[in-house]
Amino acid sequence: MSTAWQGPPEPVDQPADDQPADDRPTDDRPTDVPAPVLELRGVTVRFGSVPALFRVSLALRRGEVTCVLGENGSGKSTLVAVLSGMEQPAEGELLVDGRPVRLRSPRQARAQGIATVWQDLAIAPLMSVWRNFFLGAEPTRGLWPFRRLDVGRAEEITTRAMARVGVTGLDADQAASALQAGERQSLAIARALHFGARVLVIDEPTAPMTVAQRALVLQSVLAARDSGLAVLFVTHSPQYAHLVGDRFLLLGGGRVAGDLTREDVDVHDLTRLVAGGDELSRLTDSLRERHQRR
Ligand SMILES: Nc1ncnc2c1ncn2[C@@H]1O[C@H](COP(=O)(O)OP(=O)(O)O)[C@@H](O)[C@H]1O
Ligand SMILES: [Mg+2]
DSSP states (O other): OOOSOOOSOOOSOOOOTTSOOTTSOTTOOOTTSOOOSEEEEEEEEEETTEEEEEEEEEEEOTTOEEEEEEOTTSSHHHHHHHHTTSSOOSEEEEEETTEEEOOOSHHHHHHTTEEEEOTTOOOOTTSBHHHHHHTTOOOEESOTTSOEEOHHHHHHHHHHHHHHTTOOSOOTTSBGGGSOHHHHHHHHHHHHHHTTOSEEEEEOOSSOOOHHHHHHHHHHHHHHHHTTOEEEEEOSOHHHHHHHOSEEEEEETTEEEEEEETTTOOHHHHHHHHHOGGGHHHHHHHHHHHHHHO
């Protein structure tokens, strides 16, 4: 597996097993529960009078895939916009590594290590795959003003980065228009990995995709997870969500109608919940109760 992001080092001042740890701060987390890389607390976004998101809280952790599910208009894309610096919440907090931050632009979100794969998958179709991969950050040879673009190296890096997310046998010099929908998503995910993102936010395209292309996207999501990224994956499909998700955030009318883990639901529960509409909150509560009684 990749070693791109190693995470924080192990604490070195652990008390020995046989010593009481009562002089340690009480908010010390156990080492197997990493602090969220990105957290929303009580975020509300309004377009006019009706909130598109209402008091939404969520935590994204490294090496974890959080799937966001909900009907059209439930606030999924608005959530993506908040995490990507496109929309500023009217209320609530956004924290990176536990520190409150404001993301006033997509640039500021990227600077915090948050990479977004947009629903419309903007690519420059006439440019090569490698040009799209680097988008202005191409490797160069020599020193300015004698710097020259290193095309061979750019192709090689692109091909390797794509193989890392599961797209093999790619001609990086072909026009990006030749890429299918899933491959375009994989390209964006490969970019995020290569350029050192820590959080990957994916808004699944509404355009239909073949099973093979969807599988490619899921593979890329898992590659990102295994590299230690915190992944938020917006999808319409409970089946696909359950294949890759560690957590499931269900949105209904801009509110969190359910925040569940793999242990809480199987794929049938999840399908039922997403299709449930009015019953969503009630079912979520009863599932959680059942889980907590265990
Ligand atoms: N830019 C906007 N201006 C006004 N209303 C918006 C805007 N973006 C989204 N909305 C509204 O906010 C709600 C949530 O939309 P959205 O986040 O796109 O939902 P989803 O992605 O789940 O389909 C919808 O009622 C939508 O009409
Ligand atoms: Mg949407």
